[in-house]
Amino acid sequence: xxELKSKFKITTMEPIIWIIGFLFIWELVVxxxxxxxxxxxxxxAIAQAFIDLQLVRHFLSTTYVxxxxxxIGIILGIILGTLLAHSxxxxxxxxxxxxxxxxxxxxxxxxxxxxxxxxxxxxxIVATFLLVFFPLLVNTLTGMKIxxxxxxxxxxxxxxxxxxxxMKVRIQRALPLIFSGLKIAAPLAVVxxxxxxxxxxxxxxxxxxxLSGWHIDIPLLFASLVTMAFIGLAxxxxxxxxxxxxxxxxxxxx
Amino acid sequence: xxxxxxxxxFIPAYILPAPSVIFYQFFTYEAMWYHFSYTLYIVLxxxxxxxxxxxxxxxxxxxxxxxxxxxxxILSGFWATPKSAFAPLFIxxxxxxxxxxxxxxxxxxxxxxxxxxxxxxxxxxxxxxxLMRSLRANQYQxxxxxxxPKAMPYIFSGLKIAAPLTVIxxxVAEFISGYRGLGYIVLHAxxxxxxxxxxxxxxxxxxxxxxxxxxxxxxERRLLxxxxxxxxx
Amino acid sequence: MGKKVLVQYKKLSKTYMGSKxxxxxxxxxxxxxxxYENEFVTVVGPSGCGKSTLLNITxxxxxxxxxxxxxxxxxxxxxxxxxxxxxxAPTLLEWRSVLDNVLLPVxxxxxxxxxxxxxxxxxxxxxxxxxxxxxxxxxxxxGMQQRVSIxxxxxxxxxxxxxxxxxxxxxxxxxxxxxxxLLRIWKEKRKTVIYITHSIPESVFLxxxxxxxxxxxxxxxxxxxxxxxxxxxVEMQYTKKFKDYCHFIVNLIAGExxxxxxxxxxxxxxx
Numbered sequence: 001x002x003e004l005k006s007k008f009k010i011t012t013m014e015p016i017i018w019i020i021g022f023l024f025i026w027e028l029v030v031x032x033x034x035x036x037x038x039x040x041x042x043x044x045a046i047a048q049a050f051i052d053l054q055l056v057r058h059f060l061s062t063t064y065v066x067x068x069x070x071x072i073g074i075i076l077g078i079i080l081g082t083l084l085a086h087s088x089x090x091x092x093x094x095x096x097x098x099x100x101x102x103x104x105x106x107x108x109x110x111x112x113x114x115x116x117x118x119x120x121x122x123x124x125i126v127a128t129f130l131l132v133f134f135p136l137l138v139n140t141l142t143g144m145k146i147x148x149x150x151x152x153x154x155x156x157x158x159x160x161x162x163x164x165x166x167m168k169v170r171i172q173r174a175l176p177l178i179f180s181g182l183k184i185a186a187p188l189a190v191v192x193x194x195x196x197x198x199x200x201x202x203x204x205x206x207x208x209x210x211l212s213g214w215h216i217d218i219p220l221l222f223a224s225l226v227t228m229a230f231i232g233l234a235x236x237x238x239x240x241x242x243x244x245x246x247x248x249x250x251x252x253x254x
Numbered sequence: 255x256x257x258x259x260x261x262x263x264f265i266p267a268y269i270l271p272a273p274s275v276i277f278y279q280f281f282t283y284e285a286m287w288y289h290f291s292y293t294l295y296i297v298l299x300x301x302x303x304x305x306x307x308x309x310x311x312x313x314x315x316x317x318x319x320x321x322x323x324x325x326x327x328i329l330s331g332f333w334a335t336p337k338s339a340f341a342p343l344f345i346x347x348x349x350x351x352x353x354x355x356x357x358x359x360x361x362x363x364x365x366x367x368x369x370x371x372x373x374x375x376x377x378x379x380x381x382x383x384x385l386m387r388s389l390r391a392n393q394y395q396x397x398x399x400x401x402x403p404k405a406m407p408y409i410f411s412g413l414k415i416a417a418p419l420t421v422i423x424x425x426v427a428e429f430i431s432g433y434r435g436l437g438y439i440v441l442h443a444x445x446x447x448x449x450x451x452x453x454x455x456x457x458x459x460x461x462x463x464x465x466x467x468x469x470x471x472x473x474e475r476r477l478l479x480x481x482x483x484x485x486x487x
Numbered sequence: 488m489g490k491k492v493l494v495q496y497k498k499l500s501k502t503y504m505g506s507k508x509x510x511x512x513x514x515x516x517x518x519x520x521x522x523y524e525n526e527f528v529t530v531v532g533p534s535g536c537g538k539s540t541l542l543n544i545t546x547x548x549x550x551x552x553x554x555x556x557x558x559x560x561x562x563x564x565x566x567x568x569x570x571x572x573x574x575x576a577p578t579l580l581e582w583r584s585v586l587d588n589v590l591l592p593v594x595x596x597x598x599x600x601x602x603x604x605x606x607x608x609x610x611x612x613x614x615x616x617x618x619x620x621x622x623x624x625x626x627x628x629x630g631m632q633q634r635v636s637i638x639x640x641x642x643x644x645x646x647x648x649x650x651x652x653x654x655x656x657x658x659x660x661x662x663x664x665x666x667x668x669l670l671r672i673w674k675e676k677r678k679t680v681i682y683i684t685h686s687i688p689e690s691v692f693l694x695x696x697x698x699x700x701x702x703x704x705x706x707x708x709x710x711x712x713x714x715x716x717x718x719x720x721v722e723m724q725y726t727k728k729f730k731d732y733c734h735f736i737v738n739l740i741a742g743e744x745x746x747x748x749x750x751x752x753x754x755x756x757x758x
Contacts, residue, residue: 014323105425105456111452112452114444115447115449187333187336191338195339195426198426205339212342213343214342228335228336232333236334
């Protein structure tokens, strides 16, 4: 009995122990070898860099862009995915254009967005939106499509209306895939925002990374990177909580 | 075609140039080939490094559940961070030359490859492992006769995912450092508002990405002829 | 038919230790029976009763908790290469030809491939796949792949052949054909076979004796001797005697499934 309990503790505690150990060794190595702060700063130095108003300001800016792009991308992606799932013609017609856009690296389109929309938040939101849109579109479409010919025959024999099919069949099947898309899109949203900030270069964590690079303020650079990861993970975590809630509620109702 | 038509008559050239203009720009810009090949070089070097590193580490890590659990937070941390954001850091470390860009490419390709390799190592059917063990095949070399080939489809899947990412990484890094390459062209085009040139650079990126992807797909078809077919019962 | 015992299970038990808060699972409880040389024994029982556990233990890759297991009078504690195994899925290596797949055990056992080349070709011919030795698994049907799997299990000339529902994934027609094929191969190669199956008619059709296991934890309910003449034919499946065997076994298993009922054991006629 005793060994069973301790086994359990080890498996969940293990990642945490590793992180703490890793940070500890990092701190130790930097101090012992006296690494210059401009090369690799110790975790303690990075922690100090967090207390910086600059960081907060740019963090908020990026978060705004991430959330805006994420939400818009999700909404439009789901809507379009649902529409395409209903009509094979629409799907076939738009498929080549969509595939083309999927192949184009969207992050480097930022300069073009700047030309179209000027500087500021808009081009960044557009870039983020594009990165989020496609996974959501594809996943929604795949989830909502009924490819099983037997099921289709059954529904048709019952003269089910499109709306009925949507509510009773498609949404249920699509929901897990949609959440999967949400999870994929979370880090992508951060990527879109940050990378476009390189091109726009006025505010945001991407810009802050550039700035700290120019000023060789490496602790701040690391702190910015950590903050980016934080945004991505927080978004992802939020999706997971949402998933648990919605799936639970939905499954219980139906 | 519709694009060509629209842009000739409706859309002003500073919004969206016609394809003909883009192609013209692509072929006539003097330094295009130079920068194109530079980016290609960066992409290939970084990619190869990532393949070597990703595969080796993937195979090694898959042998120890401890390592996997321990490294998972670090890997999650990297997953949530845009890898191209490391470019300024690498520029501080390595200067404005090739190394920074290569490292960014490496980072971008490394993680999908690592993850897919690990997934592939888990892919061998337990019955097959049981068979190996019943024949006293505790030599891990023999297990590698089975597990690594079984992992190949996953590894190639990872290669195909990583390929387009490498191009993006290279270009973003080049843009930031302003040194050479298609990223430099984008920077130049943005600074001097040469819109068709921006598009031409994007076209070049697409070509590199497609070629890389295509090459991988070709190799996969030759090495792993069984992948497309339906799996065994 | 010599009465030499090849495999002996003596009160073999297996309990899976639970992790965290899971309870321990008792899979096998004091399994006791013998298998004679050249015999064809089938094992039936309800789903999940532990048949595969028994097979893995026999192959030496799963440790047992208590009791004893002897193969050829050797106590089994670790993997024994003297065994051939066929699973429900063919699990061939996709990048190897049929011939190379068949030769896999020999490679692993560190023997000289060239010496076994002829034997491999013979086996391939025996299962009716001559001219296919250079083909690859994806070019073969499920039944053909399974036949390759059978060759692979025989190449190193094991005394004992363990088969875990090898034809379960095939359609009924192919399965019947493969059963006949298997009996032919068994007769030809004179092996001892322990064959696990879900299908009671199949178990009766193939076996000299049928070992009936109970639900988890699996105990030996009864061992039914099948007194049907060999070679078996498809028509036998329609004889009264065959159906009686099947009914008897069905009732045995059903009786075990309804263990709460105090009655139901009126069907336990002993042959």
